[in-house]
Amino acid sequence: AYNFAAGPAALPESVLEQAQREMMALPGPKASILEISHRSPTFKEIIESAEKNIRTLLGISDDYAVLFLQGGGRLLFSMIPMNLLTKEQPSADYILTGTWGKAAIKEAKKLGSMKVAWDGADDKYTYTPADSDLELNPNAAFAHYTCNETIEGVQFPTEPQTGQVPLVCDASSDFMHKPLSVDRYGMIYACAQKNMGPAGVSIVVVRKDLLERSSDELGSYLNLKLHADEGSLMNTAPTFAIYVVRLVTDWLLNDIGGLEKMYAINQRKAKMLYEVLDQSGGFYEGHARQDSRSLMNVSFRLPSEELTTAFLKQSEAADLTSLAGHRSVGGVRASIYNAVPVAGVEALRDFMIDFRDKHAN
Ligand code: PLP
Numbered sequence: 011a012y013n014f015a016a017g018p019a020a021l022p023e024s025v026l027e028q029a030q031r032e033m034m035a036l037p038g039p040k041a042s043i044l045e046i047s048h049r050s051p052t053f054k055e056i057i058e059s060a061e062k063n064i065r066t067l068l069g070i071s072d073d074y075a076v077l078f079l080q081g082g083g084r085l086l087f088s089m090i091p092m093n094l095l096t097k098e099q100p101s102a103d104y105i106l107t108g109t110w111g112k113a114a115i116k117e118a119k120k121l122g123s124m125k126v127a128w129d130g131a132d133d134k135y136t137y138t139p140a141d142s143d144l145e146l147n148p149n150a151a152f153a154h155y156t157c158n159e160t161i162e163g164v165q166f167p168t169e170p171q172t173g174q175v176p177l178v179c180d181a182s183s184d185f186m187h188k189p190l191s192v193d194r195y196g197m198i199y200a201c202a203q204k205n206m207g208p209a210g211v212s213i214v215v216v217r218k219d220l221l222e223r224s225s226d227e228l229g230s231y232l233n234l235k236l237h238a239d240e241g242s243l244m245n246t247a248p249t250f251a252i253y254v255v256r257l258v259t260d261w262l263l264n265d266i267g268g269l270e271k272m273y274a275i276n277q278r279k280a281k282m283l284y285e286v287l288d289q290s291g292g293f294y295e296g297h298a299r300q301d302s303r304s305l306m307n308v309s310f311r312l313p314s315e316e317l318t319t320a321f322l323k324q325s326e327a328a329d330l331t332s333l334a335g336h337r338s339v340g341g342v343r344a345s346i347y348n349a350v351p352v353a354g355v356e357a358l359r360d361f362m363i364d365f366r367d368k369h370a371n
Pocket residue numbers: 017081082083084085110156158159160161180181182183201
């Protein structure tokens with residue numbers, strides 16, 4: 011079956027096979043990844059290689075720390091303002107292009123006077139703003155945006171320009187889908203369970219000078235600087251999740267050949283599905299405006315609830331699984347993260363064409 015789940019999502023088959031092979035015992039220790047200490051030399055090698063792979067894939071310089079944390083994207087919605095707001099800069103800007111940006115600002119507002127720099131609500135979050143439309147505060151502590159809105163399937167083609175204000179990006183649902191110029195960001199964070207591994211770990215790439223803002227008064231686990239100082243091993247790390255991130259990043263480097271190649275594959279996969287929408291004579295209606303279409307989450311509607319139900323039932327029977335849209339928007343959503351193979355997207359494309367031919371008037 012091909013898995014189009016939005017997260018926890020498909021993993022590369024070779025990664026699942028290796029994890030299965032090593033589940034009883036890792037090479038070296040006579041125990042599995044679930045049974046070894048997070049302070050053992052074996053795990054130290056795993057976490058260091060995972061970090062090294064991430065640094066290599068994204069070309070991350072020593073000016074940035076790479077952290078592995080728990081608590082998912084949600085905890086970071088709170089931790090970011092806790093760490094980055096200061097007495098001198100008690101407010102931050104949020105660019106809202108969908109559900110997750112709204113969830114992020116909801117948490118941030120509990121900690122400071124957050125300002126909405128742009129809100130796509132009036133157009134039902136169908137596109138990303140031009141830089142000229144952003145109402146940015148030059149004295150903001152940071153500017154936050156969600157580069158890929160997982161539910162609406164709306165993705166920024168390039169990062170917004172925020173001048174001297176550090177740009178903070180929730181990249182949970184498109185991290186590592188293409189190369190990035192990391193030096194344009196103050197911080198990039200992502201929960202792993204879409205492109206990077208299983209739920210249970212989040213990855214944070216943060217400019218080291220920003221860590222100086224973390225106050226000693228924060229609870230230890232909430233303090234990003236302490237995590238950096240402790241090499242992400244302040245407490246018992248989510249060893250299995252980090253182990254899988256290591257395997258996924260090995261796969262990206264060695265099997266795929268890096269992020270340029272991954273990007274080309276992702277563009278090819280997304281194009282296949284968007285072409286079906288565009289050539290369906292209005293049968294399939296995409297949620298996102300063409301210039302803001304996501305390469306990761308293809309969200310669309312059918313002409314009626316009955317047809318949507320039939321589409322989901324028949325696709326499941328054809329081994330194309332987890333295609334229901336998010337409960338808040340309905341319709342269909344095909345999440346085609348890095349691990350979804352081209353063959354899976356081809357199978358979905360063929361199914362969609364066939365379904366349309368049978369049901370369009
Ligand atoms: N941000 C984005 C863009 C997401 O898609 C999600 C989850 O789907 C989250 C944040 C929340 O992540 P978590 O469930 O790990 O808290």
